Amino acid sequence: MSKTSIKKYTFQLIIFSVIVAVAGVLFQYLAPKYATVVIPFIVIFFFVITLFTLHVVMRTPDQTGGKKFIAGYLLSRIIKLFSTLIFFILYVLLSESDRWQFAGAFVVVYFLYSFFEIFVLKKNND
Numbered sequence: 001m002s003k004t005s006i007k008k009y010t011f012q013l014i015i016f017s018v019i020v021a022v023a024g025v026l027f028q029y030l031a032p033k034y035a036t037v038v039i040p041f042i043v044i045f046f047f048v049i050t051l052f053t054l055h056v057v058m059r060t061p062d063q064t065g066g067k068k069f070i071a072g073y074l075l076s077r078i079i080k081l082f083s084t085l086i087f088f089i090l091y092v093l094l095s096e097s098d099r100w101q102f103a104g105a106f107v108v109v110y111f112l113y114s115f116f117e118i119f120v121l122k123k124n125n126d
Contacts, residue, residue, distance in 0.1 A: 024105065025040070051102035053079055056075060056076045088106055091106075
């Protein structure tokens with residue numbers, strides 16, 4: 001993957017993150033009873049972790065295929081899984097007021113970023 005592709009991916013991730021953050025803030029205003037106030041922090045967390053994990057996968061041109069790609073992808077998934085579990089468990093244990101709202105928002109944002117990541121990897125490996 002070239003530097004241009006990484007810059008393009010980063011730009012796409014920024015646009016996607018802004019859209020998700022705006023949707024989260026709108027949801028807070030439209031349904032405050034069901035929303036958590038930490039939605040922007042969830043989006044920032046997933047922006048950073050997704051940027052990191054996909055840069056691990058796409059770091060050099062010779063790693064876009066074969067065993068090195070698979071190893072990089074699996075490493076990125078493990079990092080993402082443990083990071084999200086730690087973030088989720090810490091918040092749920094430390095917060096008593098909006099555990100369920102946080103859990104719902106976290107799962108939705110997790111899947112949104114996972115689909116985005118899969119889409120970008122599939123598009124770049126075709």
